[in-house]
Structure formats: C-alpha cells, structure tokens
Amino acid sequence: MKQLVNLKNSLINNPFMKSISILAAGTAISHLFIFLTTPILTHLYSPEQFGVFSIYLSLLYSLSVIASLMYDQAIPLPKDDQEGWDALVLSLMIAVIISIIVFVCALIIPIGKWVGAPELDRYAWMLAVSVFGIGWFQAFNSWSIRMRDFSSISRSKINMNSGQMVSQITLGFFQAGIFGLLAGEVIGRISGFVTFLKYLFKNKPKVTLFCFQGVKRAIIRYKNFPLISSWSAFINISGARIPAIFLAAHYGPAVAGWYLLAEKILTVPEALLGYSVKQVYMSESSRLHARGEEFSSLFWMTVKKMSLIGGGIIGIIALAVPPFIPMLFGQEWKEAGSYLHIIALLFFMRIVVNPIASNFYVLESQGLQIVSELIRFSLICLSMIISYFYIERAALAILVISCLSSIGYLAYGIVSWHIVRKHFRKAGRSVSGERIES
Numbered sequence: 055m056k057q058l059v060n061l062k063n064s065l066i067n068n069p070f071m072k073s074i075s076i077l078a079a080g081t082a083i084s085h086l087f088i089f090l091t092t093p094i095l096t097h098l099y100s101p102e103q104f105g106v107f108s109i110y111l112s113l114l115y116s117l118s119v120i121a122s123l124m125y126d127q128a129i130p131l132p133k134d135d136q137e138g139w140d141a142l143v144l145s146l147m148i149a150v151i152i153s154i155i156v157f158v159c160a161l162i163i164p165i166g167k168w169v170g171a172p173e174l175d176r177y178a179w180m181l182a183v184s185v186f187g188i189g190w191f192q193a194f195n196s197w198s199i200r201m202r203d204f205s206s207i208s209r210s211k212i213n214m215n216s217g218q219m220v221s222q223i224t225l226g227f228f229q230a231g232i233f234g235l236l237a238g239e240v241i242g243r244i245s246g247f248v249t250f251l252k253y254l255f256k257n258k259p260k261v262t263l264f265c266f267q268g269v270k271r272a273i274i275r276y277k278n279f280p281l282i283s284s285w286s287a288f289i290n291i292s293g294a295r296i297p298a299i300f301l302a303a304h305y306g307p308a309v310a311g312w313y314l315l316a317e318k319i320l321t322v323p324e325a326l327l328g329y330s331v332k333q334v335y336m337s338e339s340s341r342l343h344a345r346g347e348e349f350s351s352l353f354w355m356t357v358k359k360m361s362l363i364g365g366g367i368i369g370i371i372a373l374a375v376p377p378f379i380p381m382l383f384g385q386e387w388k389e390a391g392s393y394l395h396i397i398a399l400l401f402f403m404r405i406v407v408n409p410i411a412s413n414f415y416v417l418e419s420q421g422l423q424i425v426s427e428l429i430r431f432s433l434i435c436l437s438m439i440i441s442y443f444y445i446e447r448a449a450l451a452i453l454v455i456s457c458l459s460s461i462g463y464l465a466y467g468i469v470s471w472h473i474v475r476k477h478f479r480k481a482g483r484s485v486s487g488e489r490i491e492s
Contacts, residue, residue, distance in 0.1 A: 108298045
C-alpha cells in the first residue's frame with residue numbers, strides 16, 4: 055500500500071512522469087477502443103482486404119515523413135513562440151503542397167500494380183487526403199508539445215482513432231470492402247487535426263498569424279530538416295513498412311493481413327508507452343539541451359524505465375494473447391498468433407529506442423542520424439533478400455526480418471547515446487575555452 059502511495063506521489067510531483075501519464079491516459083483510451091473494435095473489423099473484412107489495407111498504410115506512413123518535409127520537428131525548438139509559430143505555418147503550407155503532388159501522382163502512376171495489389175489503383179487518390187490529414191496532425195501535435203498542452207494531444211489522438219474505427223465498422227456493415235477500410239482511415243486523420251484546431255482557437259497564441267520573413271527565416275534556419283532529416287525519417291518509416299509490402303507481394307495479401315493484425319496488437323503497448331514517452335522526452339530534452347548532466351540522466355532514466363515496463367508488457371502479450379486470437383478475431387486469423395510471437399522482440403526494441411531517437415532532432419545531429427538509418431535499413435533489406443531467395447515459409451521470413459530489424463534498432467540506440475556524449479563533450483570544451491580566454 056505504501057508503495058502505491060509513493061508511486062502516486064512521484065507521478066504528481068514529477069513533471070516528466072505527470073506529462074507521460076496524461077498522454078498515456080489518452081493513448082490508452084484510444085487504443086482500448088481500437089482493441090475492443092478490432093474483433094468486429096476482422097469479422098467484417100477478410101485477411102486479404104486487411105493485406106491491401108496494410109499496403110496502403112505502408113505507402114501512407116512512408117509519405118508521412120515528407121508531408122511537411124520534417125519542418126514540424128522544428129516547431130518545439132525555438133525559444134521564441136513567434137519563431138515556433140512561423141515553423142508551424144511553414145509546415146502547414148508544405149503539407150498542402152505535398153498532398154496536391156501526391157494526388158496528381160496517384161492519378162498518373164499505377165501504384166497498385168507496382169506493389170502487387172491492383173485493386174488499390176481505384177482508391178490511390180485517397181492517399182493525398184490522408185497525407186494532408188497526417189501532415190496537419192503532426193504539425194499541430196508539435197505545437198502542442200511546444201506549449202506543453204499534452205491534454206489536447208490526448209484528446210486529438212482519441213478522436214482520430216475512434217473516428218477511424220467507427221467509420222470502418224459502419225462502412226463494413228454496408229459491405230464497402232477495401233473502400234471502407236481506406237475511407238475510415240481518411241476520416242480518422244481529419245478528425246484528429248480538426249480537434250487540434252478547436253483547441254488552438256480556444257487558446258489563441260499571442261503571435262503574428264502570418265509573417266513572410268518569419269517563414270523565410272524558418273526555411274533557412276532549419277534547412278537540415280528537409281535536406282537530411284526528411285531522408286533519415288523516410289528511410290526509418292520505409293524500413294518499418296516495406297516488410298508488409300514484401301510479404302503481400304511474395305507470400306500473398308493474406309500473409310500481410312495476418313502480419314498487420316499481429317502488428318496492431320503489439321502496437322497497443324508501443325503506442326501507449328512509446329508514443330507518450332517520445333512526446334514528453336522531446337519536450338524535456340529540448341528544454342535541457344544545454345545541460346549535459348541532466349540530459350544524460352533523462353536519457354538513461356528513459357531507457358531503463360522503457361526496458362523494464364516495455365519488456366514486461368510485451369512479454370505478457372506474447373505469451374497470453376495468441377491462444378485467444380481464433381476466438382476473438384475468427385478462425386481464419388489464427389496464423390496471426392504465430393506472427394505475434396515472432397515480432398515481439400522487434401516491438402520491444404522499438405518501444406525502448408523510439409523515444410530517445412529525438413536526440414537527433416534536439417541536438418541537430420542529422421548527419422549521424424542518416425548513417426544510423428542506412429545501417430538499419432540495410433539490415434532490413436538484407437532480411438528480405440535472404441527471404442526472397444532462400445525461404446519459402448512466411449513465418450520463417452518474418453523471423454529473419456524481426457531479428458535483423460531488432461539489431462538495427464539496437465545500433466540506432468547506441469548512436470543516439472553517442473551523439474549525446476559527443477555534443478556535451480564539445481560543449482564542455484567550448485565553456486573551458488571561454489574561461490581560459492577570460
């Protein structure tokens with residue numbers, strides 16, 4: 055009992071843990087809704103339809119990193135709110151332009167045929183709307199991080215996920231097929247950023263709404279984000295999403311559908327913990343980026359807590375959930391349980407490493423970031439090459455992908471710590487030099 059009281063007091067008195075608990079509560083509600091409604095979806099849509107949907111999501115997430123050319127990551131960084139707002143305006147403008155480009159490309163390019171899902175060509179234009187929604191959501195999310203308005207992030211996340219699931223279920227009852235899954239995704243994205251807009255209008259910042267010179271300064275000041283970070287992020291997301299496209303093309307859409315369900319189940323703890331901690335870590339590390347000892351303490355506290363909590367939760371899910379998959383989702387989804395066992399290690403590594411990846415943005419070390427991403431991406435590509443030429447069973451291919459991807463995340467985390475040490479060693483020498491000169 056005393057331990058529970060101490061835990062409660064630590065949450066109340068520790069701003070870092072309090073912020074995480076606010077985000078985690080909102081994320082928990084939204085993902086509880088997803089978890090409870092997914093069994094309905096699996097009875098309304100087939101594994102093959104989920105496989106096509108997984109390809110759509112893979113394309114969307116790959117495009118999401120260039121939705122605002124990564125300028126949204128710069129929004130929390132400036133000390134002055136006007137500079138942060140200028141970066142927000144820039145991000146929103148770029149998202150509109152990118153979504154128009156995606157729309158035109160979707161009409162011209164036979165994307166579905168290229169990725170082994172020709173039925174996707176009819177709905178490829180919807181990618182443009184999803185990219186627009188995700189671009190604006192990410193930009194407003196970064197502004198809320200800057201303002202430490204974590205409650206609006208939670209509410210927007212809840213509205214986005216609930217809007218998606220309700221739409222997909224409703225359209226599923228009308229036997230809308232793959233269109234129902236895609237349209238629900240689009241509706242969810244729009245619901246998310248509209249919620250952010252509502253809270254933004256309610257708490258209007260004291261800034262000039264549009265300043266051409268300010269936007270121009272933001273373009274120049276944070277030019278490394280589109281020039282280097284956007285490529286790093288594109289490689290990061292593509293590395294995570296390409297396996298789904300590979301599985302659909304080489305082993306069939308049903309395999310991609312089972313893989314997607316296993317991912318959806320393991321994404322619940324990742325989203326609950328990893329997403330929430332990442333937002334707060336970004337906010338706290340931006341504030342501490344000039345204080346080496348405190349920054350290092352924040353880094354290791356995050357790694358240790360995420361390893362203990364994430365490992366426990368992932369372990370329980372991997373052991374307890376698979377036997378219940380046929381009962382909850384239908385007999386045709388049984389294979390997803392085997393895939394869940396296989397990719398559990400990968401999701402554990404993602405939970406631990408993703409929050410501390412913010413170091414690359416906060417310390418503006420984009421060069422090492424892209425090197426780290428290339429190492430991880432190369433390992434994922436190697437796993438798919440091995441699977442393509444030497445492995446006939448989909449489950450064994452997924453095991454190879456999971457193991458090599460996990461090694462890639464481990465390397466990414468090591469480099470993330472390296473840049474912290476490198477940055478503050480350099481800062482220490484600069485301070486020592488100034489003292490000698492004085």
